[in-house]
Amino acid sequence: MFNQLFPNVDWVKMWEATYETLYMTIISTGVTFVLGLAIGILLFLTSPHQIWANKIVNLLTGSLVNIFRSIPFIVLIILLIPFTKFLLGTIRGVEAALPALIIGAAPFYARLVLIALREIDKGVIEAARSMGAKTSTIIWKVLIPESMPALLSGITVTAVALVGYTAMAGIIGAGGLGNLAFIDGFQRSREDVTLTATIVILIIVFILQFIGDFITTKTDKR
Amino acid sequence: MIRLKDISKIYKTKNGEITAVKDVNLSINKGEIFGIIGYSGAGKSTMIRLLNGLEKPSSGTVEVNGQQISSATGTQLRQARQKISMIFQHFNLLWSRTVADNIAFPLEIAGVPKAEREKRVGELINLVGLSGRENAYPSQLSGGQKQRVGIARALANNPEVLLCDEATSALDPETTDAILELLLDINKRLGLTIVLITHEMHVIRKICDRVAVMEAGQVVESGEVLQVFQNPQAEITKNFVMQVSGTKESKESIEQILVNYPTGKIVKLTFIGNKTEQPVISQIIKEFDVEVNIVHGNITQTTSGPYGTLIVQIDGKPNQVEQAFKLLETREIQAEVIDHV
Ligand SMILES: Nc1ncnc2c1ncn2[C@@H]1O[C@H](COP(=O)(O)OP(=O)(O)O)[C@@H](O)[C@H]1O
Ligand SMILES: [Mg+2]
Numbered sequence: 001m002f003n004q005l006f007p008n009v010d011w012v013k014m015w016e017a018t019y020e021t022l023y024m025t026i027i028s029t030g031v032t033f034v035l036g037l038a039i040g041i042l043l044f045l046t047s048p049h050q051i052w053a054n055k056i057v058n059l060l061t062g063s064l065v066n067i068f069r070s071i072p073f074i075v076l077i078i079l080l081i082p083f084t085k086f087l088l089g090t091i092r093g094v095e096a097a098l099p100a101l102i103i104g105a106a107p108f109y110a111r112l113v114l115i116a117l118r119e120i121d122k123g124v125i126e127a128a129r130s131m132g133a134k135t136s137t138i139i140w141k142v143l144i145p146e147s148m149p150a151l152l153s154g155i156t157v158t159a160v161a162l163v164g165y166t167a168m169a170g171i172i173g174a175g176g177l178g179n180l181a182f183i184d185g186f187q188r189s190r191e192d193v194t195l196t197a198t199i200v201i202l203i204i205v206f207i208l209q210f211i212g213d214f215i216t217t218k219t220d221k222r
Numbered sequence: 223m224i225r226l227k228d229i230s231k232i233y234k235t236k237n238g239e240i241t242a243v244k245d246v247n248l249s250i251n252k253g254e255i256f257g258i259i260g261y262s263g264a265g266k267s268t269m270i271r272l273l274n275g276l277e278k279p280s281s282g283t284v285e286v287n288g289q290q291i292s293s294a295t296g297t298q299l300r301q302a303r304q305k306i307s308m309i310f311q312h313f314n315l316l317w318s319r320t321v322a323d324n325i326a327f328p329l330e331i332a333g334v335p336k337a338e339r340e341k342r343v344g345e346l347i348n349l350v351g352l353s354g355r356e357n358a359y360p361s362q363l364s365g366g367q368k369q370r371v372g373i374a375r376a377l378a379n380n381p382e383v384l385l386c387d388e389a390t391s392a393l394d395p396e397t398t399d400a401i402l403e404l405l406l407d408i409n410k411r412l413g414l415t416i417v418l419i420t421h422e423m424h425v426i427r428k429i430c431d432r433v434a435v436m437e438a439g440q441v442v443e444s445g446e447v448l449q450v451f452q453n454p455q456a457e458i459t460k461n462f463v464m465q466v467s468g469t470k471e472s473k474e475s476i477e478q479i480l481v482n483y484p485t486g487k488i489v490k491l492t493f494i495g496n497k498t499e500q501p502v503i504s505q506i507i508k509e510f511d512v513e514v515n516i517v518h519g520n521i522t523q524t525t526s527g528p529y530g531t532l533i534v535q536i537d538g539k540p541n542q543v544e545q546a547f548k549l550l551e552t553r554e555i556q557a558e559v560i561d562h563v
Contacts, residue, residue, distance in 0.1 A: 121312075121314065124314050126276065126314065127315075128331075129276060130276060130306075130307070130308040131303060131327065131328040132299075132300035132302075132303035132332070133300070134300065137330075145316070145319070146316060219318075221317055222317045
């Protein structure tokens with residue numbers, strides 16, 4: 001029946017493209033989580049009245065984050081071509097999409113991390129300081145656990161955005177469902193391929209959102 | 223135990239400088255409960271935060287437990303803080319941790335091994351009366367229970383000093399009393415020095431040995447609680463004493479009496495300790511040809527004994543009233559004539 005409704009869909013290829021999209025999304029989400037968290041924490045701790053209060057570092061980091069956050073992703077990919085080429089020797093394939101995906105998403109996530117950290121009750125940080133906690137203890141045992149629900153819902157939003165980014169990266173040759181939809185579907189006027197790729201992307205997004213919401217609720221003990 | 227020398231704290235803000243604490247000299251003894259009372263903005267929080275180095279003084283020195291906190295930094299300051307605990311108005315518990323894990327937090331900071339941590343947490347939970355609640359999250363507790371967790375957490379590393387920043391101000395009167403009793407009990411049992419700040423005289427009279435009154439960053443009055451109650455000097459102290467002696471409410475009745483009895487004298491008697499048990503009033507009536515009207519009476523318990531105020535109208539021939547006054551003086555009862563409200 002499937003084959004009658006979608007005569008042009010090559011299911012093996014579709015599966016391969018799905019795998020590539022998942023691969024790009026998962027790896028880039030993972031790296032974005034770590035990198036964005038680190039940048040977000042740096043932004044937070046260097047802001048006024050915080051433990052590492054430092055105008056220059058804060059301004060510099062904040063500006064970089066804002067600049068990269070403001071560049072449209074498709075432009076960022078093009079701008080990063082030389083960098084990717086230097087790093088990986090090629091601009092084709094799933095690996096080649098990762099630098100652009102991470103550099104595009106990490107500043108966005110860093111912002112969400114900053115917002116999450118600002119929501120932490122100041123008194124709790126002060127209590128930890130009054131107990132003689134080191135800054136590293138405050139980061140690992142106060143800042144991260146106390147903002148966990150917001151950090152998780154933030155990474156869910158970012159992961160969903162990254163699925164979209166992988167599709168865009170696909171158009172310039174990174175592989176995945178976006179690439180399939182564009183090359184096999186759009187350019188060859190096979191609407192059923194485009195439609196199927198879209199449905200699979202939607203399913204991925206729904207699953208990500210569901211998992212994200214579930215874990216977020218689970219960690220929130222407030 | 224704690225010595226503040228010539229302490230001033232100036233905050234530099236966009237709108238200029240704010241002097242939060244000014245020229246404070248204060249000495250707190252080991253094992254006592256020392257209260258600092260003042261209205262909001264008086265500089266109490268700034269002052270108590272100087273004691274664990276959360277704030278550094280602009281000038282002067284802070285010494286706690288033989289260590290200069292005002293100049294300590296890094297590891298030295300962090301280690302000192304493990305022996306100077308703090309509890310807060312809004313408890314400041316970690317919502318992401320259970321009661322037991324909140325109490326274990328300072329032990330983790332101090333590097334206590336897991337098995338020992340668990341044992342200590344068990345003891346502390348019993349001490350503050352939270353048995354059975356160890357696996358609850360703070361959001362599942364009442365205000366009083368949260369403060370008990372705060373206290374257990376503060377005691378975890380066997381501190382020498384406990385700082386309380388408005389620790390009962392977010393609690394209802396009954397819970398406030400229960401928490402104050404717990405603090406008193408801890409003070410007696412562990413010999414812990416407690417410094418607490420508050421805007422309620424009730425808290426001071428209930429558990430403090432000595433008190434300092436703060437206004438606009440300065441200590442305007444300090445001394446034994448009973449003494450300050452009996453003989454408040456500064457205007458602000460008199461207002462605070464009125465909070466508990468109830469003389470504020472009696473203003474109206476005094477007014478009425480002044481109108482109804484234009485003769486004689488309205489006298490406020492203040493007595494402390496066992497003097498509250500002397501039958502002075504009946505003695506005055508028996509010995510002199512005077513009439514005594516009771517306008518207002520009140521006895522308050524403090525940790526160092528009862529403290530009472532009695533407002534009476536004494537009427538009669540001037541020389542008889544005079545002699546009645548003399549008798550009061552020989553009894554070391556403080557008598558103050560009120561001729562205006
Ligand atoms: N970090 C700060 N920066 C600037 N001003 C402050 C700061 N902390 C306190 N102040 C000011 O210092 C004064 C005393 O505040 P505080 O010690 O909190 O008083 P209290 O605890 O008695 O209400 C207030 O005028 C307050 O606005
Ligand atoms: Mg305060």
